[in-house]
Amino acid sequence: MKKFTIIALGLLTATALTVSAAEKKEKKPLTDDQKKVLKEITDKYDLNKDGKLDNDEKAKITDDDKKKLKEAGLPAGAPAKKKDK
Numbered sequence: 733m734k735k736f737t738i739i740a741l742g743l744l745t746a747t748a749l750t751v752s753a754a755e756k757k758e759k760k761p762l763t764d765d766q767k768k769v770l771k772e773i774t775d776k777y778d779l780n781k782d783g784k785l786d787n788d789e790k791a792k793i794t795d796d797d798k799k800k801l802k803e804a805g806l807p808a809g810a811p812a813k814k815k816d817k
Contacts, residue, residue, distance in 0.1 A: 766805060766806055769800055769801060769806065770804075770806060773800070776797070777789045777792055777793055
């Protein structure tokens with residue numbers, strides 16, 4: 733009986749963790765205000781005009797613009813993690 737209880741508890745825990753991880757990955761659509769702020773910041777700092785900010789461009793975002801991003805509920809320009817090669 734103890735083995736069954738432990739196995740059942742383990743399966744329930746694994747299921748709960750899987751569901752929780754899946755919920756965190758779901759991206760909520762951006763509001764019109766968020767899109768406007770994001771476009772403004774991207775246009776201002778996207779030096780190579782590829783439509784996205786790389787780490788060097790993100791590092792140049794001013795504190796005022798980081799505040800705008802935060803107020804809009806967007807990540808404040810933190811550099812992306814480097815991928816291992």
